[in-house]
Amino acid sequence: MFALMADACARYQYEPEPVETLHSIEAYHKRSLESPALAEFIGQYDTGSTLWPISRWDLASLTLAAWYFNPQLQIAIAGHQKSIAEQETAGQLINPRLGLPFEYHSDTTGGVSPWLIGLVFDLVLERPAKRQAKMDRARAGVDLAKTNIYSVAWDLYSNLRKHYIALYQAREVRKNLSEQAAITEEMLLLLQKRRQAGQASDFEVAVIRIELQRLKIALSQQQLAEIDSLVHLAGVVGVSSTELDNISISFRDIERLSGHEALEIHQLLNAALSHRLDIRMALEEYAFYEAGLRLEIEKQYPDIVLSPGFIFDQNDNIWALGASWVLPLFHPENEPSIRRSLAERKLKQFEFLSLQNRVVNEVELAIAQYKAKKTAIDQAGTLYEEALERKDILQKQFDVGYVDRLRLNRSKLETEIIRQSVVELQLSLIEQAGRIEDAMQYPLGEPAYQSYIYNE
Numbered sequence: 001m002f003a004l005m006a007d008a009c010a011r012y013q014y015e016p017e018p019v020e021t022l023h024s025i026e027a028y029h030k031r032s033l034e035s036p037a038l039a040e041f042i043g044q045y046d047t048g049s050t051l052w053p054i055s056r057w058d059l060a061s062l063t064l065a066a067w068y069f070n071p072q073l074q075i076a077i078a079g080h081q082k083s084i085a086e087q088e089t090a091g092q093l094i095n096p097r098l099g100l101p102f103e104y105h106s107d108t109t110g111g112v113s114p115w116l117i118g119l120v121f122d123l124v125l126e127r128p129a130k131r132q133a134k135m136d137r138a139r140a141g142v143d144l145a146k147t148n149i150y151s152v153a154w155d156l157y158s159n160l161r162k163h164y165i166a167l168y169q170a171r172e173v174r175k176n177l178s179e180q181a182a183i184t185e186e187m188l189l190l191l192q193k194r195r196q197a198g199q200a201s202d203f204e205v206a207v208i209r210i211e212l213q214r215l216k217i218a219l220s221q222q223q224l225a226e227i228d229s230l231v232h233l234a235g236v237v238g239v240s241s242t243e244l245d246n247i248s249i250s251f252r253d254i255e256r257l258s259g260h261e262a263l264e265i266h267q268l269l270n271a272a273l274s275h276r277l278d279i280r281m282a283l284e285e286y287a288f289y290e291a292g293l294r295l296e297i298e299k300q301y302p303d304i305v306l307s308p309g310f311i312f313d314q315n316d317n318i319w320a321l322g323a324s325w326v327l328p329l330f331h332p333e334n335e336p337s338i339r340r341s342l343a344e345r346k347l348k349q350f351e352f353l354s355l356q357n358r359v360v361n362e363v364e365l366a367i368a369q370y371k372a373k374k375t376a377i378d379q380a381g382t383l384y385e386e387a388l389e390r391k392d393i394l395q396k397q398f399d400v401g402y403v404d405r406l407r408l409n410r411s412k413l414e415t416e417i418i419r420q421s422v423v424e425l426q427l428s429l430i431e432q433a434g435r436i437e438d439a440m441q442y443p444l445g446e447p448a449y450q451s452y453i454y455n456e
Contacts, residue, residue, distance in 0.1 A: 031069055031239045033057070033247060041068045056250035059164050062237055066156045069238030076145075076152040083138070083145040090138035091131065094303075097122040101311060118311030120320070125306060130298035137291035144284040151277040154441055156236060161253075161434050163233040168251045169427045170226035176420045177222060180413060181215040187409045188212055194406075257433040257444065258426060272363050272440040273356070282355050286348045293341040299334040302326040362439040370432045377429055380422045387415040 032038075039052045042064045054061050067073055103116035188208045194200035234241040273279060307322035326333060391411045397403045437443055 029240055031243070033065060033239065033243050038065060038068050054247075056248045058250040059161060059253040062164065062233070062249075063157045063160055065239070066160055066237045067153060070156055070236065071238065072156065073149070073152050076149040080142070080145040080149055083142045087135070087138035087142050090134040094124040094126055096124070099309070112315045113312075116311065116313045118309055118313075118318070120307055120309030120311070123306045123308070125304045127298065127301055127303070130295070130301070130303075133291060133295040133298045137288060137295055140284060140288035140291045144281060144288055147277060147281050147284055151281060154277055157443075158434070158438055160233065160236045161437070162431075163229050163236060164249075164251075164253070165257075165427070165430055165434060167226065167229035167233055167249070168254055168430075170222055170229050172423055172427070173420070174219060174222040174226060176416060176423060177215055177219045180416045180420070181212065181219060183409050183413045183416065184208060184212045184215055187406060187413070190406045190409070254430055257430045257437075268367060268436065268440055269360060269363050271442050272359050275440060275442040276359055277441050279352075279355060279359060282348070282352045286345070286352060289341065289345050289348050293338070293345050296334055296337045296341045299337070302328075302333065359439070363436070366432065366436045366439045370429065370436060373425065373429045373432055377422065377425045380418070380425050384415070384418045384422050387411075387418045391415045 034053060042054075042061060043052070045064060057065075099120035099122070101116060101118045101120060105114045105116065108114050188205070191200045191205045191208055195202065195205050230244050231241045234244045237244070302325040305324045307320070307324070309320045309322075311318040311320060391408075391414075394403055394408050394411045398405065398408045433444060
């Protein structure tokens with residue numbers, strides 16, 4: 001009978017799901033950016049690049065691919081589903097308990113039955129306020145877990161943007177170094193001819209040769225940096241690096257990140273305080289601890305247990321109704337937990353104020369550094385324009401025979417070196433724009449771009 005009752009209460013059966021390492025690795029390498037399921041997922045968003053197949057992958061489409069493939073987001077979603085299950089549990093009534101007293105008596109005087117058998121129920125009467133407090137805390141946990149999904153999605157975008165910029169930087173610097181190496185190599189050939197003619201010294205040739213070797217080493221390092229950035233980018237997306245080798249990457253988002261002439265501190269602060277997910281999570285975490293405190297206070301009042309039952313005791317039919325609850329004779333009920341919850345709530349209040357101060361400081365610092373780098377770029381741009389003018393003048397003089405090719409190449413090399421400095425400053429500005437995005441946890445750019453990142 002007990003076995004039948006146990007089977008009747010069991011709605012679920014255990015089904016093992018072992019994690020197989022080899023199978024997981026095989027599935028990882030099978031992930032493809034041409035997957036129809038990925039196409040369906042990306043098609044749900046309006047990013048301006050959702051025509052399938054995607055000819056050039058920009059930051060938006062790569063981010064969507066990361067949201068689809070990267071398991072970090074699945075972990076956050078699983079945590080949210082767990083909190084929903086806990087919320088459903090919090091609102092449930094407490095199941096009654098069933099007791100089956102069963103006794104045999106040796107005294108059967110007068111022909112009475114030797115048996116005692118009965119049914120006794122324990123009905124727990126939980127106060128509605130306590131159940132509501134449990135539900136409020138569970139609901140706060142659901143909100144917190146949901147915001148954590150957005151936070152993980154933002155972190156994926158932020159990491160992807162960092163490696164996206166690093167890949168662009170490696171390619172741009174490699175292009176510039178290639179130009180410098182080509183000019184330097186031509187200068188070396190010219191100087192070697194002059195040395196053979198007795199018009200240049202061995203020292204001049206050696207200096208140019210060393211410079212060419214330095215540039216070739218720098219080129220090799222940039223090629224390694226490009227490979228490294230591509231591998232990291234693939235890791236954030238959640239696919240093997242060979243997948244990114246087979247696609248064309250668009251860097252149109254670089255212009256979006258570097259094209260902000262004026263950034264208003266008050267607007268960005270308002271955006272940060274409105275959209276930063278850590279602020280939102282801090283508020284929801286405070287609500288969670290607030291609900292937890294209310295629950296601990298409600299636990300001061302004990303649940304009442306009613307125990308109705310029927311007992312057949314040696315031909316005597318007995319109806320019973322008992323009641324029980326905890327008596328706080330030795331110490332107030334739940335006092336340590338209430339004190340701990342009060343301290344936790346106070347701690348969360350101070351943590352939120354500290355977070356607000358840190359956010360304001362991060363935004364102000366990011367904007368100040370952005371403006372300083374913008375000024376440095378303007379100054380470097382002026383120097384670059386002057387170098388271009390000198391190069392153009394020398395080119396015209398070379399065309400009419402007033403200067404030789406070596407002098408023209410030196411001017412070209414000077415221009416490329418200055419351009420490299422300008423490019424490095426521009427890349428630094430782009431990275432700083434990314435820091436502003438992280439300070440606000442909201443993307444810079446047109447509203448359509450913002451809506452896809454911060455999509456609820």
